Amino acid sequence: ETGVTQTPRHLVMGMTNKKSLKCEQHLGHNAMYWYKQSAKKPLELMFVYNFKEQTENNSVPSRFSPECPNSSHLFLHLHTLQPEDSALYLCASSQEGQGPYEQYFGPGTRLTVT
Amino acid sequence: AQTVTQSQPEMSVQEAETVTLSCTYDTSESDYYLFWYKQPPSRQMILVIRQEAYKQQNATENRFSVNFQKAAKSFSLKISDSQLGDAAMYFCAYRSPNYGGSQGNLIFGKGTKLSVKP
Numbered sequence: 321e322t323g324v325t326q327t328p329r330h331l332v333m334g335m336t337n338k339k340s341l342k343c344e345q346h347l348g349h350n351a352m353y354w355y356k357q358s359a360k361k362p363l364e365l366m367f368v369y370n371f372k373e374q375t376e377n378n379s380v381p382s383r384f385s386p387e388c389p390n391s392s393h394l395f396l397h398l399h400t401l402q403p404e405d406s407a408l409y410l411c412a413s414s415q416e417g418q419g420p421y422e423q424y425f426g427p428g429t430r431l432t433v434t
Numbered sequence: 435a436q437t438v439t440q441s442q443p444e445m446s447v448q449e450a451e452t453v454t455l456s457c458t459y460d461t462s463e464s465d466y467y468l469f470w471y472k473q474p475p476s477r478q479m480i481l482v483i484r485q486e487a488y489k490q491q492n493a494t495e496n497r498f499s500v501n502f503q504k505a506a507k508s509f510s511l512k513i514s515d516s517q518l519g520d521a522a523m524y525f526c527a528y529r530s531p532n533y534g535g536s537q538g539n540l541i542f543g544k545g546t547k548l549s550v551k552p
Contacts, residue, residue: 362438363525363542408477420467420486421529423540425479 322346324426326411332432333401341396341429343411351416352394353423354386357408369394370416401433436461438528440543447516448551454501455511455546457526467529468502468509469540474522482524485509513548521550 324345333339345352354366366380369388383405385397394411408430412423437460447453459468470482485493485502493500497517501510513520523545530538 360544362544365539368539410479412479416532419531420484421531421538421540422469422481422484424481425471427476427478430477 324411324413324424326409326426326429328429329427330430330432332434333398334434335401335403337401338397338399340398341409341411341431343394343396343426345392345394345411345413345424345426347413347415347424349413349415349424350391351414352388352391353412353414354394354396355410355412357410357428363410367396398431401431403433406431406433436463436466436528436530436541438526438541438543440524440526440546442546443544444547444549446549446551447513447520449516449518451516452512452514453516453548455513455524455526455548457509457511457543459507459509459526459528461507461528461530463530465531466538467531468500469527469529470498470500470509470511471525471527471542472520472522473525473545474519479525483511516550518550518552521548523547 327342351370356364367386383400387395408428410428411426414423439458466487468485471479472482473479483493483495483498497514499512525545526543528541
């Protein structure tokens with residue numbers, strides 16, 4: 321595997337389900353990110369982890385819970401979601417410390433909440 | 435706060451022709467980075483080109499080049515000899531450097547959907 325991988329690629333879940341999204345980066349980076357991409361909206365940054373420490377939480381509802389066990393893996397735990405949470409969830413990674421801070425993205429998980 | 439504006443929601447270009455996508459940004463910083471990302475229908479976001487604000491020379495990557503006008507806060511992307519595979523959403527993004535313990539974040543525009551006609 322190379323780059324940034326995400327599983328599953330598609331997920332359909334009911335509002336009472338609990339599921340998790342997984343992201344893995346094979347680039348040796350030290351920062352990872354979760355973004356939400358909805359139709360006709362700019363990408364929304366949800367969470368940032370730098371050296372496994374969460375450094376940003378952009379007022380994300382508590383029904384989204386991130387976990388970063390090490391600098392290569394990132395999870396997004398989902399529970400009691402709402403239909404408006406249906407979107408493409410993108411994971412990214414970067415090497416922080418010195419520019420240019422390019423972020424590399426995974427293919428995304430298309431989430432549908434029914 | 436920094437903002438990124440892409441004023442063209444959709445653009446169209448004939449195959450083999452040249453097209454320019456616009457991007458403007460607002461910032462009070464003097465040191466920053468700018469990027470163009472491409473997101474084809476398969477949805478994998480791919481970095482196309484980057485520009486460091488301290489560099490006066492415009493970045494070029496094969497058929498992709500930028501026109502970076504720092505004073506005007508403009509960062510347009512030119513695609514030469516357009517190909518069918520260039521059809522995608524293109525996002526302009528701004529990133530400030532890290533200061534002390536604070537990490538800058540990537541700020542995206544809303545994107546421009548580029549269609550390529552055969």
